[in-house]
Amino acid sequence: MKDLLYLVHRIPFPPNKGDKIRSFNLLKHLAGRFRVHLGSFVDDPHDWRYQDEVAAYCESLCLLPLNPRRARLRSVAGLLSGVPLTVPYYADRRMALWVSETLERGVDHALVFSAAMAQYLPREQEQLHTVIDFCDVDSDKWRQYAQGHRFPMNWVYRREARTLLGFERRLASACDASVFVSEQEAKLFRELAPESSARVHAIDNGVDTDYFSPERDYPDPYKGKGAALVFTGAMDYWANVDAVTWFAKEVFPRVRAARSDARFVIVGARPTPEVRRLEEQPGVHVTGAVQDVRPYLAHARAAVAPLRIARGVQNKVLEAMAMGRPVVATPQALDGLRDCPEMRWLVAEAPADLAKLCLQTLEDGDSAGHGAKGRACVLAHYSWAEHMDRLMALLDAPTAPEPDVLRAGAGG
Template sequence: MKDLLFLAHRIPYPPNKGDKIRSFNMLKHLSTQFRVHLGCFVDDPRDWQYQKDVAAYCESLCLLPLHPGRARVKSLTGLLGSQPLTLPYYRNRRMQQWVNTTLARGVDRALVFSAAMTQYLPANLQQLHTVIDFCDVDSDKWRQYATGHRFPMNWIYAREARTLLAFERRQAAASDAAVFVTEQEARLFRELAPESAARVHAIDNGVDTRYFSPEQVYPNPYPATGTRLVFVGAMDYWANVDAVVWFANQVFPAVRAAQADAEFVIVGARPTPEVTRLARLDGVVVTGAVPDVRPYLAHANLAVAPLRIARGVQNKVLEAMAMGCPVVATPQALDGLRDCPQLNWRVAEQADDLSNLCLAVLKGEDRDGQGARGRDCVLSHYSWSEHMARLIGLLNERVQNEPA
């Protein structure tokens, strides 16, 4: 086996949110082909308990604490120059020392998960075969954030979009391959960074369809009979917060008025105060962290994905599809999903249209079989093994092309 440096901005375990799901499946598959040297941060103290779970896949492991409050303060030093605030947020002297020591042992290839972690690689990448998984075009995410906020945050977000894009372009140009989670994201980056278009690739997310399976029996987590609309996601992520606040205030009241036993159940760890306050509304339930999201999907009548700002494929949508649960969503939440002609998507952007779609599904009880067809789509197009084989190919590409 060859050695691989794998850098990630967050510990890839437990796989309970978008970036961790992707990075964990990378780690799991890469460990079958490489001796993995993993360096990452732990930004949630509860995740330290998973150190052994992660170490089982690694030849060596560097886990360092990251305190979000302190990191946000440190990131402000970026305002003194032209660098994006994301870089000082993740800058750490101990991580740099570990990377330098690891590379000095002869490691000749690296996979970097998120642009910010590329700051730890040597400036001259000629001797290091490097693949960067940007996941999404983060700079464009900040551009979207800027349009939804007032001064001074809109200025800060717009600055971050501009400076981060410049950094993303430099790092992509110095790499051997730049990976994005959907072809739409890859196409956007090719437009924004035409000098790197030839090395930009799309590698989709996947779903563990044996784990997310409607064929298993799950205990009912809901306390009484009723009609449940469920949203699953990390509830400290701004796009998710915006989605559930908007849905609870603008969409769900019409559903509740027409269907008195309807409940909007928000499932996800670390709910912000803005999310927690939603529980005061009639029919809205905020669970906080749960040990297993599958029962909430298995016993829900409908999964909703009312995102208004979204980047890449939404794991929450794929997991609901894998569970055979009907989905109602905004166009943004479905951006990047593979085309499944057999799937009759329920998609709307305006509040009234979305509430009408929810009611139509609830009253029809998914008679046209969207739930089953959603699972078929996942089985056909979202295999982790297939997608990770492509990533491994990119990591081996230069080596395979070198003379023996």
């Protein structure tokens, strides 16, 4: 069994949000093929409790604390340099030393999860077969953020979009293969980085359809009170905050005017004060962190995904589909999903149109079978095993990278 260095910006457990779902499933499959040496950061003190569960998959493990406030200060200092602010955010000399010592043990394969962790790869890496999983085109996400903010943040976000794209292109040129979470993301990056287009691949996310199954009995968290529309996701993530705030203010009042029993339930950890204030509106409820999201999906009339800024595949949409729930969504929330011919998506962009679709699901109980068709789509196209086999093939493929263009500094 070969040794592999796996670098992840955030501890890949528990798999309760988008990046952790993907990074954990990668870890599970890697552990069956390689002796895994995992280097990662812990930015939530509660996650230290999962150290032993992660270690069970690893030959060696380096977990370092990351204080978000101090990391942001490092990022601000990065404005004086030409590097993207994402790089100094994750810079740590201890991680650089651990990576160097690990590679000296003869490790010759590497998988990097997210661009920022590539700063720890050596300048000379001809003997290190490297695949980078960008997941999304993050530079384009920052471009979208800039469009939704005023000065000075729009300037900061435009700078990050520009410098991060340059960094992403250098990484793609240096690595043996670059991976994205959907064909749409891969296509966009091929257009932005044509010099590396031949080594850019799409590896979809998957869903554990046994776990997210509508066939199980779940307790009703709504206690039979009202007809629930549910949103699930990390509620300190700006795109999610924007989505639920816009939906609560622009869409849901139209629904509530026609159905006084309608409820909009926002399920997810770390809700911001802005999200908490939404509970002042009639029919809106914010749960905070929950032990199990499945009951909230199982007993909702529909899941809503009113994202206006989105990159890649939305796990929240896949999980709702796996649970057999109809999904009312904006086009942006579905951009990364495969086209399932049998699906007729409940998609709209204007508030009045979204409200109409929500009311339709509340009234007819999904008589059109959107939920069943969504689960069928997931079963057909979103198997973790199939997608991970394709990634393992990339890790095994012998190709030569262009040397000496990776390192952006790993101080801090």
